[in-house]
Amino acid sequence: MPPESRNRNLFWNNLFINMSMLTTLAVAGLLLAIILYLVYHGAEKISLDFFLANPQDLGRSGGIFPILISTILLGIVSLAIAVPLGIGTAIFLTEYTKEGWTTTLIRFGAECLAGIPSIIFGLFGFGLFVVTLGMGWSIISGGLTLACMVLPTIIRTSEEAIKSVPKVLRDLGFSLGATKSQVVWQIVLPQARNGIFTGVILALGRVLGETACVIFTTGISMEMPTSLFDSARSMSVHFYLLAREGISMEMAYSTSVALVGMVLIINLGANFLIAKKA
Amino acid sequence: MIIDTLQPTPNTDHPLLKTEHLSFTYRFRLGGKVEPALTDISLEIFPGTVYAIIGPSRSGKSTFLRLINRLQEISNPGDMEGKIFLENKDIYSDDYDPNVLRREVGFTFDKPQALDMSIYDNIVFGPRLAGISGKEKLDELVEESLNAAFLWDEVKDRLTMNATRLSGGQKQRLSIARSLALKPKLLLLDEPCSALDPISTANIERTLLAIKSRTTCVLVTNNTKQASRVADFTAFFLMSKLIESGPTTKLFMNPSDQRTDDFISGKFG
Amino acid sequence: MPLPEQKNGLRLREKRIRAGLLMIAFSSILVLTLIIIFVFKEGVPIIFSTGLSVFLFGTKWAPTKGSFGIFPMIVGTLQVTFGALLIGVPISIMVSIYLSEFAKPLTRKIMKPLIELLAAIPSVVFGFIGVIVIVPFVREHLGGTGFSVLSASLMLGIMILPTVISITFDSLQAVPQSYREGALALGATPWQSTIRVILPAARSGIVTAVILGMGRAMGETMAVIMVAGNAVVIPTSPLHPCRTLTSNIALEMAYAAGDHQKALFATGVVLFVMIFLLNIVATAIVKRK
Numbered sequence: 001m002p003p004e005s006r007n008r009n010l011f012w013n014n015l016f017i018n019m020s021m022l023t024t025l026a027v028a029g030l031l032l033a034i035i036l037y038l039v040y041h042g043a044e045k046i047s048l049d050f051f052l053a054n055p056q057d058l059g060r061s062g063g064i065f066p067i068l069i070s071t072i073l074l075g076i077v078s079l080a081i082a083v084p085l086g087i088g089t090a091i092f093l094t095e096y097t098k099e100g101w102t103t104t105l106i107r108f109g110a111e112c113l114a115g116i117p118s119i120i121f122g123l124f125g126f127g128l129f130v131v132t133l134g135m136g137w138s139i140i141s142g143g144l145t146l147a148c149m150v151l152p153t154i155i156r157t158s159e160e161a162i163k164s165v166p167k168v169l170r171d172l173g174f175s176l177g178a179t180k181s182q183v184v185w186q187i188v189l190p191q192a193r194n195g196i197f198t199g200v201i202l203a204l205g206r207v208l209g210e211t212a213c214v215i216f217t218t219g220i221s222m223e224m225p226t227s228l229f230d231s232a233r234s235m236s237v238h239f240y241l242l243a244r245e246g247i248s249m250e251m252a253y254s255t256s257v258a259l260v261g262m263v264l265i266i267n268l269g270a271n272f273l274i275a276k277k278a
Numbered sequence: 279m280i281i282d283t284l285q286p287t288p289n290t291d292h293p294l295l296k297t298e299h300l301s302f303t304y305r306f307r308l309g310g311k312v313e314p315a316l317t318d319i320s321l322e323i324f325p326g327t328v329y330a331i332i333g334p335s336r337s338g339k340s341t342f343l344r345l346i347n348r349l350q351e352i353s354n355p356g357d358m359e360g361k362i363f364l365e366n367k368d369i370y371s372d373d374y375d376p377n378v379l380r381r382e383v384g385f386t387f388d389k390p391q392a393l394d395m396s397i398y399d400n401i402v403f404g405p406r407l408a409g410i411s412g413k414e415k416l417d418e419l420v421e422e423s424l425n426a427a428f429l430w431d432e433v434k435d436r437l438t439m440n441a442t443r444l445s446g447g448q449k450q451r452l453s454i455a456r457s458l459a460l461k462p463k464l465l466l467l468d469e470p471c472s473a474l475d476p477i478s479t480a481n482i483e484r485t486l487l488a489i490k491s492r493t494t495c496v497l498v499t500n501n502t503k504q505a506s507r508v509a510d511f512t513a514f515f516l517m518s519k520l521i522e523s524g525p526t527t528k529l530f531m532n533p534s535d536q537r538t539d540d541f542i543s544g545k546f547g
Numbered sequence: 548m549p550l551p552e553q554k555n556g557l558r559l560r561e562k563r564i565r566a567g568l569l570m571i572a573f574s575s576i577l578v579l580t581l582i583i584i585f586v587f588k589e590g591v592p593i594i595f596s597t598g599l600s601v602f603l604f605g606t607k608w609a610p611t612k613g614s615f616g617i618f619p620m621i622v623g624t625l626q627v628t629f630g631a632l633l634i635g636v637p638i639s640i641m642v643s644i645y646l647s648e649f650a651k652p653l654t655r656k657i658m659k660p661l662i663e664l665l666a667a668i669p670s671v672v673f674g675f676i677g678v679i680v681i682v683p684f685v686r687e688h689l690g691g692t693g694f695s696v697l698s699a700s701l702m703l704g705i706m707i708l709p710t711v712i713s714i715t716f717d718s719l720q721a722v723p724q725s726y727r728e729g730a731l732a733l734g735a736t737p738w739q740s741t742i743r744v745i746l747p748a749a750r751s752g753i754v755t756a757v758i759l760g761m762g763r764a765m766g767e768t769m770a771v772i773m774v775a776g777n778a779v780v781i782p783t784s785p786l787h788p789c790r791t792l793t794s795n796i797a798l799e800m801a802y803a804a805g806d807h808q809k810a811l812f813a814t815g816v817v818l819f820v821m822i823f824l825l826n827i828v829a830t831a832i833v834k835r836k
Contacts, residue, residue: 013736020645088571109576117766127585175385176404209669212768
């Protein structure tokens, strides 16, 4: 190859590689910029008071305590429903059947669910739980709806985790006289713990960040919920209303910092725990 | 020489394990003709002995073992003909609960594998499932089993340590101890030393010789020298058939079949 | 070893456990069926009472007066989605290529979790950033109110980056090393090898990534409401405001009643069918290759 065209080739080669590198740095920079921007504007209002005080003046001042509690409750309720169902489904798919029309059907159901936008879950939750079943705008309505939404995530990650358990361990359990359910419960699941946990964390992250679905099923009340049948406001809903209605930009920033902070801590914490265990 | 000390004297006239015309073919979904994994295997194994099964790869040795503790039907079902008797009871009859069978017949895999829990919990895993409880009883069981596997001295001070941190040889001894905790009548071992260094291998062989009076051992091995070291009786499998079986000394020194002689002398393998 | 002979009880228990797990496993199908029933039950009748072509292609949306034409919203959704893909996919591919083929292992180790973190940020936060940063930027430098198709596309493009990047990255990594070595041995530069050999080899994975990104963009609601302007018009320029199907539902659901509410469910039906069809088409394209 003549030297000139070789040089030309190398020129383009290096140019494009550098371009891709810059793009990557830009994306990384973007993330950091977003976080720093929010923190810069919102950090001043963040204090223990912020988390523990009640909102005043429609949220223009005060804290977000009841909202924090509502958010946590929503997370607990939705995971309490979705996790057993999701893991149960995953166990059934991997341990109790062979590939066939049953598994295809179940997987198809989960795939479709995964692709449905959250607003449609909002409509569904409103139609079924709030109205037809008469639960009204409540944490339980929201929790049930959110559970339906994150079910595919938990199924997918649990299945992967269970599949990665070496076959020998199952044989080992059987050879010691264990029944199928004993092998699954005492050997396979503990071994798949990490992967399943990651899936649950991912689901939790989605639940915390979800807005459209929650507004139409749990409502927007800022009061401290006294039961699961009370209407309540989650942090992302609060944040959305503050920002959109222009109620208070300061509080919006602070809430977003709290929200993003919560999500990031949960994610990082989970990754850290998993890396430690490995 | 080791071979001289092996005096095959069966304890009773009744075999502990007997197979009658045992055949097995894997079930493949891809269609087409499938070669059988086992063809017409009939043999008897007497209590108080170590019984070795030798032969080249793909001869059906592991399949044979897995049929005895009914492990085969769980992951690789196929078509089986013939019968297997443990103490004169047909282990495939509807009355015989496979879970019970698997406590009577222990199994050691070729890859040293520990459950992700403490050494103590590994050993008591089987007994707990069988309903054995009570700290004193379990403690005693743990010491007894680890002693039998010649592992007690090495781990007695760290029973709470996670067993996955043991070495390969230790894990394999642990596997044997784990099976022994259920006090089985028969212990099946599928090439237990294939992944081990010579010293660990010697440890395992020492264990087999020590436990055989209480727990009859059936050992599948690719290593003919190992068979000559530890086995009272040996069977030679070749391409799904039982070619010859008998006292180890006879098989090695004066085999009836030419193929046996060829395999043992290393003409093929 | 003496053992309790619980054989029959045990077998029954195992059977019960399997039956229980079977029922649990059908929960995903059950939920899907329920969703379809409830959304379609409320929405389909009004589509037909209005008339299918009037509903889908009518440009007049005055629900309180009985006019249900959602064509502007369909256009809005399509424009915003494809705008997002236009912006997000090239960037994602560039980043994935860099991380998979050219980055140092340390860089990869830092960047991957960073990008995953981007995925964890709630969509409303992106909407917020869109309002604070993107909208004023568009307004000052490009004109219009800033609340526009362009703003929404930019924001959505960024939001789908993590999804598309991670799947594209995995697809590139799955291409066997021998492909790279073969291309280089024929005199290609690393970049040429990537573009001409590796990328095509990872094609189906990349299409999957794009499909998922598209699904995400089409389904996004709150963030789009915050930056897209929400006017019920057919945008003829990227600087015009628009309203998507999702925004339509979210904006009016709070105070809609009767036929109006049913019309919003109907919007949901249309969205559902659109996503379903697009998924089928895209999957068919993947399968054919």
